[in-house]
Amino acid sequence: IYPVGSKQNYFYGRVNNNFYAPSKYLVDCFDARYDKRWENSFTTAFSLFSMVQAGWRTYNDKNATITLTENLCAKYGIDAKFAGKKIYPYVDVDAINLGSNGGNQYVASVWPKGEYSGDVNKLVKVKNPYVNPYPLAEDEDRFIVYLSKEYLSDAEKAKRGYICVNIDDLFAADGKYKETFIDAQQTNTYTLFPSLNKFNFNFEGGFYGSNLQCKTGDMFIMRMAEVYLIAAEAEERLGNGAKAAEYLNVLRKRACRNEVDFEANMKLTTATEDDVLDEYARELCGEFTRWALLKRHKAFETRLPKYNPRAAVSFSQKNYLRPISYTFLNQIENSAEYGTNGY
Structure with a gap:
């Protein structure tokens, strides 16, 4: 199996040291049957x-x-009837040289399903090649590993000519990732996890030269979705659950895979604090806002034991405070108006 983290992976890129995997809580926040933010995240x-x-x-x-x-x-649990079948590449990666200031740009285009000619004129430009077709079709032959959000039975896996791993099987009962084999063949599939794709840019100008570890696309500072989330959070804190739900429903309707499913499966009539915190997780995962949100709600003590027991073990009250330099604090001339806030 061609390793995703390989030094020569011009499509996925390369990370030498650390990987970040979503928690069981974050995975469970998404109902991928209706919410297309799943594959877009x-x-x-x-x-x-x-x-x-x-x-x-x-x-x-x-x-x-x-x-x-x-x-x-036999090794990866693929039904024996698929022996002899081929798995074809999903994308073709170009190497566009922008010269000394840009280096190579490894922009990927998609091979259409069923197109086996290798003719580059048949390639299709897509907005984001890391957003894969969902749900992955049983007869898909352009992917080698599939992590399924919906639980696939052995009979359902047997219909697919690629490696199938149920995401739920990657987690132990306490919500932590398993650290040992999850299959009888004792393969390394237990090390797999859904990979955040929000910042894995793939466009000309998005690559930092020939460095496969760096991308230069813009990070989100704030976007309109966060304005709706802030409004919903404020209304819920004021006790206006119905009004909070109205703001959340704007995002949920936009995210709904099929418009006809919104009323029955994604629309809220009222919103609780948990609804607000969960919607933040779905919409802003990976965007570096979670700590501030949980601090505002004084929610570390309640949320971590339920949803991130590994983090809960090392949590203490000091985690509500993050270092702020005296150089910065001393520039606030009217600091007395605000108090110490615990610092």
Whole structure:
């Protein structure tokens, strides 16, 4: 299996040291049947890639298109009837040289499903190649590993010619990721996890030269969705649950996969504090706002034991305070108006 974290992965990039995996709580926040923010937040289907445009890897290169052998099927729990079948690349990665100031730009285009010619004229430009088709079709042959949000039975997995792992199986009863084998074949599938894709930019100008660890796309500072969340949070704190729900419903309707499902499956009539905190998680995961939100609600003591027991073990009251330098504090000339706030 071509390693996702490989040094030569021009599609997914490379991280040398640390990976961040979503908690069980965050995964469970999404009902992917209705909420398309799931695949727009996390990549859960992983593919091989060709580099025909760049001339570096042909469509039928052994690291781009592979044939499932009996041994591979047995090792990774793929039904034996798929032995001899091929898994084709999902994308083709170009290498556009922008010169000394930009270096190579590894922009990916998608091979249409069922197109096996390797003809680069058939490639399709998409907004974000890390947002995979959802749900992944049973007959999909462009992905090698699929982490399924909906639980697949053995019979359902047997219909698919790729590695299938139920995301729920990655977690122990206490919500922590398992640290040992989850299959009888004792493969390393237990190390898999949904991968945050919000900042894995893939466009010309988004790559930091030839450094596969860095991207240069803009980070979100604030966007309109956060304004709706703040309004909903304020209304809920004031006891206006119905009004809070109105603000949340704007985001939920926009996120609903099919408009006809909104009324029955995503619309709120009233919003509780948990509704607000969960909606923040769905909408702003990975955007570095969570600590401030939980601090505002004094919610670490209640939320961490329920949803992040690993963090709860090391939590203390000092975690409500983050260091602020005296250089900064001394520039506030009217600090007496605000008090110490615990610092």
